[in-house]
Amino acid sequence: MIHTTAQIAELxxxxxxxxxxxxxxxxxxxxxxxxxxxxxxKGWTFDELRAVKFTLLAGxxxxxxxxxxxxxxxxxxxxxDVLGEVFGDIVPIDRDVLIAGSLLxxxxxxxxxxxxxxxxxxxxxxxDMLRHPFSGVAMxxxxxxxxxxxxxxxxxxxxxxxVQRSIxxxxxxxxxxxxxxxxxxxxxxxxxxx
Numbered sequence: 001m002i003h004t005t006a007q008i009a010e011l012x013x014x015x016x017x018x019x020x021x022x023x024x025x026x027x028x029x030x031x032x033x034x035x036x037x038x039x040x041x042k043g044w045t046f047d048e049l050r051a052v053k054f055t056l057l058a059g060x061x062x063x064x065x066x067x068x069x070x071x072x073x074x075x076x077x078x079x080x081d082v083l084g085e086v087f088g089d090i091v092p093i094d095r096d097v098l099i100a101g102s103l104l105x106x107x108x109x110x111x112x113x114x115x116x117x118x119x120x121x122x123x124x125x126x127x128d129m130l131r132h133p134f135s136g137v138a139m140x141x142x143x144x145x146x147x148x149x150x151x152x153x154x155x156x157x158x159x160x161x162x163v164q165r166s167i168x169x170x171x172x173x174x175x176x177x178x179x180x181x182x183x184x185x186x187x188x189x190x191x192x193x194x
Contacts (some may be wrong), residue, residue, distance in 0.1 A: 003032045014073045018096050027100050029143045038110030040124050059187035068179050073102040075175035098168040101152025108132030133159045
């Protein structure tokens with residue numbers, strides 16, 4: 001099944017804030033591939049993806065993967081707005097690159113995740129072999145995503161700790177870890193109660 005840009009925007013409404021229509025459509029095409037080829041090649045439905053937990057590393061918390069991506073994108077937009085208001089042109093930010101990168105940073109996770117025989121989401125064989133920044137960049141390259149956006153996908157996690165991140169990647173990296181650190185905190189708190 002091919003999902004249109006409008007359908008992908010049902011999952012990620014801020015996709016429509018990308019002003020460059022070609023880039024917007026390429027972001028949607030990457031997500032279409034991630035959705036249709038993930039889960040060990042079986043693909044995901046939108047409802048299945050909406051139910052996937054944000055991270056398998058924080059236990060059974062109520063933060064979901066799709067909500068995390070939307071949270072990060074909105075945090076990035078808010079951070080860019082504040083930086084623009086305070087610093088103006090001193091801190092140049094390409095808003096389309098920032099939004100596209102924030103929406104694509106975890107596009108490799110649907111390939112990383114699979115389901116076990118009971119239907120539980122697990123890290124699958126593909127995820128054991130390749131972390132999502134690598135598979136994400138591969139899909140982005142295949143669909144003609146610009147290098148500036150692929151840089152965010154490649155460097156957003158610890159893989160980027162040894163390189164100079166772009167301004168857009170710095171913004172996304174910190175937004176991503178705001179959610180991740182909160183998820184780990186909530187997971188640890190829930191484990192103590194349990």
